Amino acid sequence: MTNILFKKPSLPSWVLMALTIPALAACSTAQPIGGVGTALPPPSESLGEPDEGQPDISLDLMKRMTQRLAADDFEGRAPSTATEPKVLDYIVSEFKAAGLQPGANGKWLQPVPTVEITNSNQSALRVTGIGSPMSFSFGDQWVGASYRVTPSTKLEDSQLVFVGYGIVAPELGWNDYAGIDMKGKTAIILVNDPDYAMEGEDGLFKGRRMTYYGRWTYKFEEAARQGAAGALIVHDTFPAAYGWNVVNSSWTGSQYYVQTPNNAMDQTRVNGWVQKDVAEKILRAAGKDLASLTKAAQTKNFTPVPLDLKASLSFDNAIRKSNSHNVVGILPGKTRPDEYVLYTAHWDHLGRCTPDASGDDICNGAVDNATGVAALAALAKANVEAGAPARSQVFLAVTLEESGLLGSEYYAQNPLYPLDQTVGGVNIDALAPGGRARDYAMIGGDKSDLNDLFSEALNTRGLIAAPEASPEKGGYYRSDHFSLAKRGVPMFNFGRGIDLAAGGKAAGKAASADYTANRYHQPGDEFSTSWDWSGIMQDMELFYALGRELADSDGWPNWRQSDEFRAIRDRSCAAPDGC
Known part of the structure; x- marks a missing residue:
């Protein structure tokens, strides 16, 4: 089952743009910021008209691979199933035919070991x-759940x-854990980041646009770095951008x-969420007020607030380990x-799923x-x-995106090519x-020199460069490029808009609404010989x-000076062989 809080509940970018149609505006044209080798030069002539200085990209290959990968006998490309080897063999064959060499230490496949943890017997x-x-x-x-691979979880x-928003951002002079030792303690954390309610993007944390500090994944990671035994995020629908039903499921x-x-024994014992009214009751019992503390x-100048209250909970964990593979x-x-x-x-995709009205599962x-994936082979x-x-x-070609970006996360944790020698990249999704x-x-907005x-x-x-729709939902942090980005590697993630050359915004909105x-x-996400491929080829x-x-430049793109990933890129590039 897809954890849609981790995956991309926001849908592909072209669908997102249909849900909120803002007035078109130009992207930033700020000059690149130096400091990590030479600045990026002006784009070369290869970025001119697409039919000048650019080789043909095979539409036939795109069609053939998409049709084959979406065929019924691949059964929806679920990882760690009997069909995975057949899917991998096909992708490898197309990579070979495109002229690539094996990229995983002389092999085509990088094993991705995963663990599935299912809890039960949850206490109050x-x-x-x-x-x-x-x-x-x-x-x-x-x-709640535990990242730790252990048969039982107990917080006593x-x-x-x-701890407020649970943020430590040295580049912004911000530390919500200042002055407290969290060892053995449980953090109560607000969702999103401090200026989420602003209309624009001028706040310290980019205003309405969510930063990584606002993502729940960051909050659990930071609580673990602080030595906390547990971390509980306070759910609030508006700043979370989804209801409790999404958290629950x-x-x-x-x-x-x-x-x-x-x-994962370096992680907290338990990570979880509480309803807002639960947090209000807990704080009230400690003589505190959630609204006042939120402000x-x-x-x-906020400092952590010990509550003179203690939390206990427990549950059991069923553990299943398996392997999937990235193709490189x-x-x-x-x-x-x-x-x-x-x-x-x-x-990867979802495999067999809930049948539709025709019985197709x-x-x-x-x-x-x-x-x-077809795009990878055609570009190669x-x-x-x-x-x-x-x-x-x-x-x-990474695996387990639908299960939480796990294939790209494993690559980023275990890079086949050093991240401090990785210039940047392009992520392609849907x-x-x-x-x-x-x-x-x-x-993600104007985050790096890639803009x-x-x-x-x-x-x-x-x-036209259109603004991202619904930037408060943190779409940048929900696809595979993010696994690299949070380790300092600037990655392109962009999408075609809905203002179509034929039919305008009405046609684009209708198409994305139909897909959604x-x-x-x-089961309806099937290949059709009647597809119009002109937008995909654009x-x-x-x-x-x-x-x-x-790949032809000698520059090293960096994040904007105030971006949350700037510091890690700077450290990476300061390494003896970096950047």
Whole structure:
């Protein structure tokens, strides 16, 4: 079952843009910020008109691969099933045919060991210390799980501490854990980041646009770094951008993680969520007010608030370990082969799923993401035919995206090519059939020097840079590029808009609404010989041009000075062989 809080509940970018149609505006054209080697040069002539200086990208290959990957006998490409070897063999054969070399230490496959943990016998969340003991039931008042690979989880009389938004951001002078030792304690944490309610993006934490500090994954990671025994996020529908029903469904089933050598024993014992009214009751028992503390937590001078209350809970864990695989091909660079540019796309989908009205129970995943894997092979073929660029290009078909970005996460934890020598990359996820568009949006906003290349690529094609729809939902943090980005590697993640050359916004909105209602994560996401491929091939022109520009350039893109990933890129580039 897909954990849609981790995956991309926001749907592909072209669908997102249909849900909120903002006035079109130009992307930032700020100059790149230096400091990690040479700045990116102006884009070359290869970013001009798509039919000038750019090789043909094989539409026949795109069609053939998409149709084959979405065929019924692949049974929806579920990882760690009997059909996985057949899917992998096919992708490898197409990578070979495109002219790539095996990219995983002389092999085509990188094993991805995973663990599935399903908890049961969940106790109530019990809070004691002041006044009468309180008890909150699992499912409707609290949910939780453990990242630790252990047969049982127990939190006993753990002191509760309100830690505001649970953020440590040195570049912003912000530390919600200042002055407290969290060892053995449980953090109560607010969802999103401090300026989520702003209309624009001028706040310290980019205003309405969610930063990584606002993502629940970050909050659990930071609580673990602080040595906390537990972490409980306070759910609030508006700043979370989803209701408790989404939290409940995502946290009451099996959870999937990448296996680690220490069985994740460096993580908290339990991570979970509580309803807002539960948090209000807990704080009231401690003589505190949630609204007042929330207001205080939106300032730099906030300090953690011990509550003189203790929490206890327990549950059992059923553990299943398995392996899937990433497929890795490489086109070695001709002059700087030890510098790398990535192309990523996930090959997995949902396998067999809830039957539709006809009884079809195969979620074929033609758009999501057979198109992306076909794009990898077609881009590889085009680059091989154009002649190897200066830098090496790595084509990475990752697994387990639908289970929480696990294939890309494993690669990022265990990179086959050093991340401090990885220039950047392009992520490809769910290419929409349909006509060419007049606009494109960079997901995540103006985060890095890559935005300058993106803006120029659009300008030379007469395209409009549209603002991202619903930036408060944190779409940038919900697809495979993010596994690399949070470790400092700038990654392109952009999508075709809905202002179509034929039919305008009305046609684009209708197409995306149809996909959302009838195909997204459903058996209806099937290949059709009647697809209009012109919009997908427009996407391919941009994917090729931007990846090729990175591979032929001698610059090293960095994050904007205030971005949450700037510091890690700077440290990476300061390494003896880095950047």
